[in-house]
Amino acid sequence: MKAITWAGPNRVTCEETPDPSVTNPRDAILKVTATTICGSDLHLYDGYVPAMQRGDILGHEFLGEVVEAGTAVSDKLSVGDRVCVSPMIACGSCFFCQQELFSLCDNGNPDAALAEAVWGQSPCGIFGYSHLTGGYAGSHAEYIRVPYADVGAVKVPDGVDDTQALFCSDAFATGYFGADMCGLGGGEVVAVWGAGAVGLFAIASAYLLGAERVIAIDRFPERLRLARERAGASEVLDYTQVDVVEELKALTGGRGPDSCIDAVGMEAHSGGLQGAYDRVKQATRLESERPYVIRECIQACRKGGTIAMIGVYGGVADKFPLGALMNKALHLRTGQVHAQRYLPRLLEHAERGEVDPAFVATHEMSLTQAQEAYQTFKQKTDACVRVVFRPHGA
């Protein structure tokens, strides 16, 4: 089959690979009907996640059609079912899965020893996401093997089209997860850093969960426009034009936002001295993150407020404002998305027309345009928010 593989930092190729096959009774094989490049793939593309190997198939946000179901899942899934799949590979029955903390599943990562050596404990497995999270083949391919398919794959209702369902699997789920972690009770002000697909869905989700105002922060005008017009942000800030912390104070009567969502992660962009400092340290691998956004969240958040970190980090950060975190009694909540928990609910929102997740799809390309697709998404050229591949055509 055709697949997009990692070929070293900033290099991807489309090549012929073997087809996947059912290996375990709970597996399903899917024909991938739609898949997209996620911000997390950029961390791999850029070479900031260790444990990538040349030839690894990328991609974890996808939708597909069941072509084969293992013996243990054939009662739940049938050939031809249209399913949306969580990027997180989770067993559904361990201590963590039982509490719906699917991304913390104990039994999803076959390379758990590696993750344990780096992080103390291992999270779940993730499709196409380095050998730290299992070395599974990803979804930028014509076919994919889905382990624990009875837990990870959810049937898509007829009223939801492919593109809408596609983003429910990761970007929408993650944004919703971020808003959910804010513990909104109604009437809050939420600030969201990053107006990529994840941030945009965090904005929309914060409203679904009761926020009164949501402030979006980014530097790309077209993304800020989507934040306002499609996700409903009440205010937008261009962080290259204003001092974000000061501006947020001014917009919130001096108090600071009740909740801050970091939807940017380890490759945040910043100018000035701070930017140069972290860039040099990250390039020389003295720190693995460029942690401005989380620094700003901590600085800006109101006392006793909540920070939801959904942007991905991998290693260690410098100049982390522990003093502010502690003295302001902030809550810091984090994690890879527990997508299995949210998928059914998000598909319902889409079916009822409350959110149209397809609005982030700006580009369609074929798998053979791998390098161009990754480069366009990375550089955000041509107002790109998300690139969609349909490996078997539209």
Added chain:
Amino acid sequence: MRQPIGSHLHGLLDYLTGTALIGASRLSVLRRRFAGRALATAGGNHLVYSFFTDYELGVVKRLPYKAHLALDAVGALGLAVLPWVLGRKDPVDRWVPAAVGIYELSAVAMSDPSGAGGSIRATRHRAVTVEKPEGEVRALLEDPAEVRRFSPAGEWTGRFELRPAPGGRGTEIHAEADPADLRRAKQLLEAGEIVTAEGAPAGRRGPISAALPTLDTGA
């Protein structure tokens, strides 16, 4: 963090590298020339002192493991610089021994001198918690067919202790065991199968993927 290669894995690499070097020295491109002789000597030496090392895979355990690592380092450095010292100009004679020397140096650098290693450690007391009642756990751990599944290398001793986890949150298995065996037993109990990415389709791997996969950044 500990260096990832423990003494057991190091021993395996020793024997593999030793035989591979001798094998390589017979290839027609290397035979009867400096590069081939250098590789054969290095491989032979390696096999000999590995045979005498006091680690798991040593046969006559006389040479301390730390001294073995020192020999590795000296030998590797020698291999890397010898072509220059001897003024060899031919690229094969220069770069083949140098590349092998560098590979060996990196293996030494990743070896834990205490022998324990970060990822492949000697077995010691370990525990894992399983969301299952004690009876079910015991039944699986004592079933020879299941033991073969979760301990394919046969390292499971069959001695273990079960304790109820606090708060009624399942059962703790305590044993002197390979952590991977315990993990697989837990997977069989909780998920009903052993999670794997083996056989995952992939594209072309890089030249050093097989030996040092995590260093194959493709760059």
